[in-house]
Amino acid sequence: MDVILAGIIFVISYIFIMTEKINRAVVALAGGALLLLTGVYSVNEMFTDYIDWNTIALLFSMMVLISITEKTGLFSFIAVRFAQKVRGSPIPLLIGVSILTALGSALLDNVTTVLILVPIMLKITKQLKLPAFPYLLVIIFSSNIGGTATLIGDPPNIMIGQAVDHLTFLSFVNHLAPVAVIMFLLLVVIILPLFRRTLRSSGSNIEGLMKTDASAYLVRTPMLYQSIAVLTMTLVGFLLHAFLHMDLTIIALSGAILLLLLTEKELDTEQVFSRVEWVTLFFFIGLFALVGGLESAGIIDHLARAIVLSTDGDFAATAILILWVSGLFSGIVDNIPFVAAMIPVVEELQAYGMTYLDPIWWSLALGACLGGNATLIGASANVVVAGLAEGANEKLSFIRFMVYGIPFVILSLVVATIYVYLRYLLPYTG
Template identity: 40%
Template sequence: MTAIAAVMIFVVSYGLIATERVHRTAAALGGAGLMLLIHATGGRSAFFSEHSGIDWNVVFLLLGMMVIVGVLRQTGVFEYVAIWAAKRAMGRPFRLMVMLVVITACASALLDNVTTVLLIAPVTLLVCDRLSLPVAPYLIAEVMASNIGGTATLIGDPPNIIIASRAGLTFNDFLVHLAPLIVVIMVVFVGLCRWLFRPAFVYDPVRAAEIMRLNEREAIRDRPLLRQSLAVLVVVIAGFVLHPVLHYEPAVVALLGAGLLVAATRVTVEESLRDVEWATLVFFMGLFVMVGALVETGVIDSLSRAAASATEGRLGLTAMVLLGASAVISAFVDNIPYVATMSPIVADLVQAGGPDHQVLWWALALGADLGGNATAVGASANVVVLGIAERNGTRISFWEFTGYGLVVTAVTVALCAPYLWLRYLM
């Protein structure tokens, strides 16, 4: 009975998160509270268990990176980069889009994609207004680029952080296994942008001349802080890359970097914490408690056995089904709770199958991350960008986003299948 009640609580909470009937943090916290109330999990399991409790590595990694990015925001460096890109594009609309999506993808590989679009989107609004360009195609292209670019690294997309923590994967693992494919996908995506958004590429020479007169250096508000912040960011990224040598977890590296940045600069504690998305962190905590309750009650174990039985232990079939199903499901629900739910199942399949079953983690990551581009609710960054656009007088409808997103998702996920098959399953 407890297992059935736990499943019902999870399904209802998940439905509230997916439909946004209530705030996702409230839904996750409510679900977590009910799981504790019916004893589907307990305090010790929820807060201290490595397998069925809150994954503090994920929470503190996000916290540390949010603090670092919040300090970087105060320097004006992101505005500088966007204006620089517009000038290098000579005001040409397609060149501008290429520059912005490449910058967004690269930034999302080093920062989480929600933070990246929060920083890039307002500047895009400014540049498009100066060039008299429709802003919706640029924002849609950028958020899709952020989801694609974020797939390449451990810290680029929250689902990757969950996968890395559950699977014991390092920053370098993601670089070696996913980054080469993401480079190819980005090249294809740029070509898709030329075709999908071609009506938006109308050149206005007068407006272009105006953008060329902007001085990007004026966007930098605090040069000493910029130098300090970039130095710390480089050290943090180096710490991620050198994990096999240093043996510091990514969460420890991020917290050390955040602490060093706050201690060594004039930034106050209040300023450094101002941009931390506390609601997101609490959402993760509630979600981990709910998923942990399914682990504790044996639901996850039953699902993993059923999944293995359905594919009859055939690795290739399992990987392809996982890739496709993850893409489809992540198109309609936020990929964060989906991956949090699926990761224990995949962990059981990998443990039962051996080292060659590691491909299942890459299938899950690619399907969930790239599937998030299909609709407006597929990834957190999508929802954030649509909100920014609406607050600035540009409404991007669900179906406008989906019309582009389904094409991009179909093409990018299709590219993943032969990559996984040829590299891991031949």
């Protein structure tokens, strides 16, 4: 009975999220409430087992850091200077932001990267009177591609790295960065022709931009230097977290609290909290609750085990099937809970005689990270971008995003299949 209830509630909630007739956070939270009312899981299980509070705290902390820093005019300054460097040309701007997003997502993590870059790009597109959608789309795609390349880039990679001791930071770079670079180059080649005609900026807007004094946006008070210092310390902490043996959430939360303390006299804390994207945070909570219903009912676990049984233990077939199922399924639900369910299943493959599991781990990572580009709820970064855009009155349409996202994910999975087969599986198919 729980399987039927959890499935029905998830499907109905998903339909309402797609149609966007009701606020997505309200829909997700209502779905979670129905799962509680129908007894699919208990309140204690929902709050302790299924809602990922580390992710929520990380997002909240970065929103606080960015909210305070934004008050100093730093992001406006960067936005204007960046646009001036490319002389307001829309196409170089599109390529530039995609490169920045991919690199940032690989070296930091994709959620932090989009939290920093999206407000900047929204300011630039507004200044140049350009459509925001192409830039937001390429930021989401680039963030998930860049996040694929390293252990800290995307939450699924972090989870896999924690589960498999011998898969180090350099292992992820060695095995996943090459295919991430290929996918990024394909993204640029595909995106440019699609939006070349729509990305045109008038000469008057460009002329006005070039005459703008970027430094005039900076509010040169102690808060400016405090924000830069704490934000820099936080980002360095992210880069060194593996050496510091400290969780990313702890680093972000410490940075946010420190900056709140330092700037309390200059900027009221209530004003900072009023600028936090609460709708995005509550949507995450509701989404975790919805997918938790599928986990509690055993739907995700049954799907994962069916993958193994359907291949009769064939190593190459199992790796390819995990790649595609994780890629397609991660487009429907957030990739974090799916990977959490798949990790013990992959570990159990040793019981089927598969002693060398690395190709299957890489298949799972590639499918989960790249598959997140299919829909607006496929990955954490997607949800954050949608929330920031909505807060700036640039709402991303769920359906419109899917029109671009699903074909790109199919292409990504085809490329990943060829890569996995040639690099890892060819010796097992002879």
